[in-house]
Amino acid sequence: MKNDKFAINISHSEPGPGDAGQTGSWRVERPVLDAAKCIPAKTGKESCFLCWMYCPDGVISRTIPPGFDFQYCKGCGICAEECPADAITMVRETESGDETTGC
């Protein structure tokens, strides 16, 4: 976004992790996965992954079981809302028992 004479700064973001900043610091609640309920975890098959598809920040891995990148998970709860198996619960950060916020 530069030319030699004029700085011409604008704000923009490109696809990729972290281009909206350390969004993990926004989180009030974090998603917690119950592998006993999660469809791919239960069946051992590549299936469902609706959480991976819907996460607006692309921080869920398409793995068995799916994992979360807490450096950027902003805690919006969309994954928990979309999971057809009720396998994701949003837990308050203060009650999650995990001291790491990723930031």
Next chain:
Amino acid sequence: MHCIETGNTAAATGVKLARTQVIAAYPITPQTPLTEKLSEFVAAGEMKAEYIPVESEHSALSVCIAASSAGARAFTATSANGLLYMHEQIHWAAGARLPIVMCVVNRGVGAPWSVWNDHQDSMSQRDTGWIHLHAASHQQIIDTVIQAFRIAETVRIPVMVCYDGYLLSHTYMPYEVPDQDKVDRFLAGSAPARLLDPSSPMNLNTVTLPNTRPDVRGDIAPAYMEIRHCLQQDLTRTTAVVEQADRDYRDLTGRGGHPLYECYRCEDAEFIAICLGSLSRQLRGVVDSLRSASVKTGVIALRLYRPFPAEQLVPELDKARGVLVFEKALSYGYEGPLFSELKAALYHGSRRPVLHNCIVGLGGRTITTADLHTALADFCVDPETVRKASPQWIGLAPLK
């Protein structure tokens, strides 16, 4: 080509000659004939442009913002309350650094409704980060519209070309239309940057955090304050670009030479009147008549209002004993905005002329040459006493 046409047609012809690619506008008096003329050009195939009819001025500028982001040369035009309806997007276009050109056909702002000329509309957009150019004649309208695209695309800051509603927009005056090949040469190599590109997807003007952040590559991305500081710096550098555009245009057409302001009989003037737009032409007659009575006066028509060319104006003004600022706008509760700015500009100088402010022609109130003559003549006789009445309203009818 020599022609006799309206100011609105002069503006539309400039937009056509610049090979504008996207036009989005909503009609409002006294801008309407300008957009009608452009739609005729497009319908007749004289212009290869997308003419996008929209439901409001807010949408008009939004369409231009999108088109300009995709690299298209985009134009809109409006007046008064239509301009105010765009206000949010006016800030946006500047912050997004898009080289949109917009004609503002100056008209008084409601309430109460007025369709007649004053400068309150564009003045109220002063702090949005746009470049403001004022034309004082039909010739200046067409020439300035063409130059505006080059200026905007060089610095990537949108430009408002302002001219007086009715007084210029609807009157017929002779002017020269430059040949297409000259305009093509003038604008060769100039184009809006193409920011939106499917091969490298990007989200533009994303939310900034209070502080800087690393981007996807780990580089430090500017935050709000850096982006705003950069707009300010680039705007102040724009003065030189306006001068360069004028020089190049003059080489091609022989017209110009007054990129920032135009002086009339100012060399030895003891008293200088200064204003925006067509009023300066009326004041030339007043200056001539005072000169024939041995009162050394002159008039300056300010062309570039933002960025404000304070550095260049001060040496023109500080030689004078007095400066009379005629304004068709007011910062309500204080004084004319140009008056405040000139006072501030002259503050640091060693010589400070006496400054006086006259408010004229609001809502199209007739400005008589006799009234202008009296105001300037009285000021020349006793500037110190007269200035105490600033801002002095001229042409007010007495009410019971």
